[in-house]
Amino acid sequence: MHRRPTNGKLFLRGPYRLPVMPRAVTVGLHAAIVAVTEEEPRILTVSEGAADRRLAALPFGPLDPDRHRTLELGLRVWVHEQTGMELAYVEQLYTFGDRDRALAADGRTLLLAVAYLALVRERQVAEGHTAAWQGIYRFLPWEDRRDGEPEMFGSHIRPALAKWVNAATENSVRHERRGRADITFGSGAAQWDSERVLDRYELLYEAGLVAESARDKEPAAHAVDAIRPEVGFGAPLALDHRRILATALGRLRGKLKYRPLVFELLPGTFTLLQLQRTVEALVGVRLHKQNFRRLVERGSLVEGTGELEPDTGGRPAELFRFRREVLHERPAPGVGLPGLPAGQ
Amino acid sequence: MHRRPTNGKLFLRGPYRLPVMPRAVTVGLHAAIVAVTEEEPRILTVSEGAADRRLAALPFGPLDPDRHRTLELGLRVWVHEQTGMELAYVEQLYTFGDRDRALAADGRTLLLAVAYLALVRERQVAEGHTAAWQGIYRFLPWEDRRDGEPEMFGSHIRPALAKWVNAATENSVRHERRGRADITFGSGAAQWDSERVLDRYELLYEAGLVAESARDKEPAAHAVDAIRPEVGFGAPLALDHRRILATALGRLRGKLKYRPLVFELLPGTFTLLQLQRTVEALVGVRLHKQNFRRLVERGSLVEGTGELEPDTGGRPAELFRFRREVLHERPAPGVGLPGLPAGQ
DNA sequence: TCACTTATGCTCAATTTGAGAATTACAATA
DNA sequence: TATTGTAATTCTCAAATTGAGCATAAGTGA
Numbered sequence: 001m002h003r004r005p006t007n008g009k010l011f012l013r014g015p016y017r018l019p020v021m022p023r024a025v026t027v028g029l030h031a032a033i034v035a036v037t038e039e040e041p042r043i044l045t046v047s048e049g050a051a052d053r054r055l056a057a058l059p060f061g062p063l064d065p066d067r068h069r070t071l072e073l074g075l076r077v078w079v080h081e082q083t084g085m086e087l088a089y090v091e092q093l094y095t096f097g098d099r100d101r102a103l104a105a106d107g108r109t110l111l112l113a114v115a116y117l118a119l120v121r122e123r124q125v126a127e128g129h130t131a132a133w134q135g136i137y138r139f140l141p142w143e144d145r146r147d148g149e150p151e152m153f154g155s156h157i158r159p160a161l162a163k164w165v166n167a168a169t170e171n172s173v174r175h176e177r178r179g180r181a182d183i184t185f186g187s188g189a190a191q192w193d194s195e196r197v198l199d200r201y202e203l204l205y206e207a208g209l210v211a212e213s214a215r216d217k218e219p220a221a222h223a224v225d226a227i228r229p230e231v232g233f234g235a236p237l238a239l240d241h242r243r244i245l246a247t248a249l250g251r252l253r254g255k256l257k258y259r260p261l262v263f264e265l266l267p268g269t270f271t272l273l274q275l276q277r278t279v280e281a282l283v284g285v286r287l288h289k290q291n292f293r294r295l296v297e298r299g300s301l302v303e304g305t306g307e308l309e310p311d312t313g314g315r316p317a318e319l320f321r322f323r324r325e326v327l328h329e330r331p332a333p334g335v336g337l338p339g340l341p342a343g344q
Numbered sequence: 345m346h347r348r349p350t351n352g353k354l355f356l357r358g359p360y361r362l363p364v365m366p367r368a369v370t371v372g373l374h375a376a377i378v379a380v381t382e383e384e385p386r387i388l389t390v391s392e393g394a395a396d397r398r399l400a401a402l403p404f405g406p407l408d409p410d411r412h413r414t415l416e417l418g419l420r421v422w423v424h425e426q427t428g429m430e431l432a433y434v435e436q437l438y439t440f441g442d443r444d445r446a447l448a449a450d451g452r453t454l455l456l457a458v459a460y461l462a463l464v465r466e467r468q469v470a471e472g473h474t475a476a477w478q479g480i481y482r483f484l485p486w487e488d489r490r491d492g493e494p495e496m497f498g499s500h501i502r503p504a505l506a507k508w509v510n511a512a513t514e515n516s517v518r519h520e521r522r523g524r525a526d527i528t529f530g531s532g533a534a535q536w537d538s539e540r541v542l543d544r545y546e547l548l549y550e551a552g553l554v555a556e557s558a559r560d561k562e563p564a565a566h567a568v569d570a571i572r573p574e575v576g577f578g579a580p581l582a583l584d585h586r587r588i589l590a591t592a593l594g595r596l597r598g599k600l601k602y603r604p605l606v607f608e609l610l611p612g613t614f615t616l617l618q619l620q621r622t623v624e625a626l627v628g629v630r631l632h633k634q635n636f637r638r639l640v641e642r643g644s645l646v647e648g649t650g651e652l653e654p655d656t657g658g659r660p661a662e663l664f665r666f667r668r669e670v671l672h673e674r675p676a677p678g679v680g681l682p683g684l685p686a687g688q
Numbered sequence: 689t690c691a692c693t694t695a696t697g698c699t700c701a702a703t704t705t706g707a708g709a710a711t712t713a714c715a716a717t718a
Numbered sequence: 719t720a721t722t723g724t725a726a727t728t729c730t731c732a733a734a735t736t737g738a739g740c741a742t743a744a745g746t747g748a
Contacts, residue, residue, distance in 0.1 A: 025371050025409055027456060063441070065369055065454040071441040095439040095458050097371075097407070097415040110409040112371060112456075114439050183672055193675035273694080291737065293696080298735095308745095314694025315744040328527055331537035617725080635706065637727080642704095658725025659713040 024109040025097075029075040030060040030241065032093070032115065032248035033085065035122035035133065036265045039277045042122060042133040043245060045237070046082050056134065057238035058245070059083050063114070075116050084126030089119040089264040093247050096240055101216050115244040117251055119264035136249060137284075139234045139242055142185075143197055143249065144284045156232030157209075161185065164207040194283050197250035201243060204233060211236035212243075253283050258332035260301055263322040271309050271317035272296065279335055296335055301326055368453040369441075373419040374404040374585065376437070376459065376592035377429065379466035379477065380609045383621045386466060386477040387589060389581070390426050400478065401582035402589070403427050407458070419460050428470030433463040433608040437591050440584055445560050459588040461595055463608035480593060481628075483578045483586055486529075487541055487593065488628045500576030501553075505529065508551040538627050541594035545587060548577060555580035556587075597627050602676040604645055607666040615653050615661035616640065623679055640679060645670055 033044040045056035061078035068074030076087055093115040096102060102111040125131045137144040142153050161181045168174040178188075184199040186192030204210045210233050236242060255261055262278055276292050296302050302320040310316045326333045377388040389400035405422035412418030420431055437459040440446060446455040469475045481488040486497050505525045512518040522532075528543040530536030548554045554577050580586060599605055606622055620636050640646050646664040654660045670677045 025369075025407060027369050027371070063369060063454075063456075065443055069443045071439065071456075092438060094436060095415065097458075099409055099413045110407075112407075112415075114441075179672060189673050191675055195675070271695085288737070288739095290696085290698095290739080294736090310745075312694055313746075314692075315696080315746095317695055328523060329533050331535055331539070615726085632706070632708090634708080634727085634729095638705095654714075656714085656725055658715080658723075659727080661726055 025112055026104065026109050027063040027112045027114060028060050029063055029071060029078055030058050030113050030115045030244055031075055031079050031087075031118055032058055032244055033079065033083075033087070033118045033120060034136070034248065034252065034265070035120050036278045036281050037122040037133070039281050041136040041249075041281050043136050043139075044083060044085070044131055045134050046131045055236060055238040056132075058241045059131065071114055072116070079118070082129065083131035084129045085120065085123070085131075087118045087120065089261070091117050093117050093244065093251055096243065102240055113240055113244070115247060117248045119261060121265060121267060136245065139237060139245055140197065140201065140249065141232070141234050142200065145192065146280055146284060146286055152232035157185070157204075160209050161207065164209070194285060195250050195254045197253065198243070198246045201246035205243070209233050210242070249282075256282060256334055258334040260322065260326065260333050260335070262335055269305055269307065269319040269321050271312065272302070272320060273312070273317060275302070275320070275335075299326070299333060300329075301333060301335065369456055370448065370453055371407040371456045371458060372404050373407055373415060373422055374402050374457050374459045374588055375419055375423050375431075375462055376402055376588055377423065377427075377431070377462045377464060378480070378592065378596065378609070379464050380622045380625050381466040381477070383625050385480040385593075385625050387480050387483075388427060388429065388475055389478050390475045399580060399582040400476075402585045403475065415458055416460070423462070426473065427475035428473045429464065429467070429475070431462045431464065433605070435461050437461050437588065437595055440587065446584055457584055457588070459591060461592045463605060465609060465611060480589065483581060483589055484541065484545065484593065485576070485578050486544065489536065490624055490628060490630055496576035501529070504553050505551065508553070538629060539594050539598045541597065542587070542590045545590035549587070553577050554586070593626075600626060600679055602678040604666065604670065604677050604679070606679055613649055613651070613663040613665050615656070616646075616664060617656070617661060619646070619664070619679075643670070643677060644673075645677060645679065
């Protein structure tokens with residue numbers, strides 16, 4: 001969007017007039033492409049140069065209204081060009097556009113980022129593409145609580161948060177910070193809410209605890225290869241991409257409960273334990289096995305195929321398939337999370 | 345965004361390069377401002393000219409990175425300029441950018457629309473502003489089922505949908521259409537899902553049943569003042585604004601269940617019946633009174649003030665207030681909808 | 689055959705729904 | 719003042735759902 005003479009006709013078919021013409025905005029389409037393999041949620045990243053000199057980024061490209069009929073189609077084009085991947089399930093996440101956090105190198109162009117979540121089954125990345133799958137918890141390590149609170153949480157995050165809280169000189173600010181830290185990270189009266197992924201990342205960002213905070217404040221002082229993961233606070237990503245990743249994971253965790261999204265990540269047939277492990281990997285907590293099975297079976301989300309999977313290490317498990325019909329039956333069919341009192 | 349020589353440095357601080365420069369995009373900020381008064385959900389609309397010659401529109405304006413530090417702040421500025429209103433609760437809804445549906449009058453500029461939902465207590469519109477509150481169900485009449493299925497549903501919508509289904513010559517298309525109509529409008533095996541507001545509007549749009557469909561197809565043939573409400577299918581709004589309204593209502597209905605949003609719409613103290621009526625107005629269905637009370641009270645969402653509201657027409661009701669503390673206690677405190685099996 | 693591992697089935701108490709009856713408190717009216 | 723109407727508020731009760739665990743089944747490898 002460039003400055004030029006205002007033209008009332010330009011914007012609308014109707015008689016509405018836009019009072020002022022804006023300066024310079026660029027619209028980017030960004031994809032958080034998620035898969036779960038070997039009980040680990042992964043994200044597809046790209047990197048255009050030598051891996052050791054560049055930060056990983058999510059696949060992205062600018063919206064081109066000439067080529068892209070819709071935003072989502074534009075996204076698919078970019079993803080295909082950069083990773084060779086054809087996306088099935090795609091959903092829009094959020095549009096980011098803070099001036100402080102998404103300014104182009106010219107310091108004048110605002111980079112508007114429309115972020116998407118895509119779910120796929122992990123595949124080998126096609127020839128000729130440098131894209132790579134990486135574990136999501138490499139970037140957001142505090143989000144994985146399947147084996148209880150991770151070690152780095154107590155050793156690094158909690159103390160750093162406490163320091164941040166006490167760094168406030170004003171009493172009211174300190175109180176406000178403590179409350180916010182309690183809610184987002186589930187200390188004090190509040191419990192851990194697995195969906196508040198973005199809140200947690202944002203808090204760490206504001207507290208200056210992730211590499212991106214420093215980079216955005218002092219772009220000059222932080223050339224790309226100067227950005228290094230800080231121990232315990234996860235690896236950084238290019239641009240705003242860790243924020244997008246956090247948004248994606250939070251949305252996915254929430255939506256899992258009322259939409260049958262997991263099945264986008266699983267093969268056509270799967271055992272109930274595979275299903276459970278996939279959900280656990282995403283939500284980052286362990287679930288009660290028998291109750292989980294009861295829920296998905298009673299919810300008629302799956303049906304047995306009669307076939308058995310013998311490689312379980314124990315008794316062979318029956319293979320199930322997703323019953324697509326539920327989409328036509330109930331309003332909000334999700335996997336439901338036994339042991340997780342709504343919202344956890 | 346204007347075509348100009350590609351400059352790798354323009355876009356990123358890092359070494360990423362955007363392969364192609366896009367053509368022309370304009371970013372608009374649009375606000376669906378919702379209030380509930382007298383048991384009726386309302387939306388704030390603006391209209392720049394004589395009311396009888398113009399369609400109502402939502403408050404909106406272009407993003408101006410010079411003046412607006414963030415998208416949300418830009419939205420607040422526009423809303424304030426156009427309506428005199430200061431917004432409290434604001435949340436981003438969705439970014440729309442279909443080329444077919446949001447092209448400027450020049451036929452070349454894509455109008456990207458970033459839509460927001462805002463919740464307020466209804467107020468008199470300030471002097472000097474032409475903004476007006478209008479009932480939401482004037483635009484989406486089929487969404488109000490508080491008195492059962494509305495009359496126009498059986499008389500107009502259902503037959504029109506059936507016609508649309510049968511208009512498909514190919515068998516598979518017909519089957520697919522019927523399935524979609526069943527899911528979104530809750531016929532056949534499917535139940536009415538109050539959250540699928542957008543799906544329903546989109547289906548009516550695609551079926552050519554709302555005024556906007558024709559307008560977008562034949563802009564020339566449908567000058568603004570030629571767009572007239574079609575009986576039973578609700579009044580049209582300018583641009584894509586009815587779609588934004590549908591998105592807003594759907595989001596609000598969903599979020600009500602797990603976040604205490606209703607209280608943004610209520611005065612500081614209120615009776616439990618007022619609370620219930622407000623929820624009902626938004627969700628568009630009636631709730632079981634005793635169970636509703638049980639839920640909000642057991643959920644500790646509210647606390648009694650001891651004061652009584654005598655003007656109930658019967659026994660005076662106790663006045664309650666929202667317990668802000670719940671935000672610090674439980675992960676997902678919503679009003680819960682008794683009688684509504686999750687997702688309804 | 690035994691030890692081990694995982695799948696699957698089943699039980700049971702505690703809670704949470706869904707629905708409605710019963711009781712209370714005020715206003716208006718006979 | 720007694721009666722009637724309208725809501726508010728309290729209770730009850732059966733049905734369904736959840737949370738937790740025990741028991742049994744069916745494979746594998748030693």
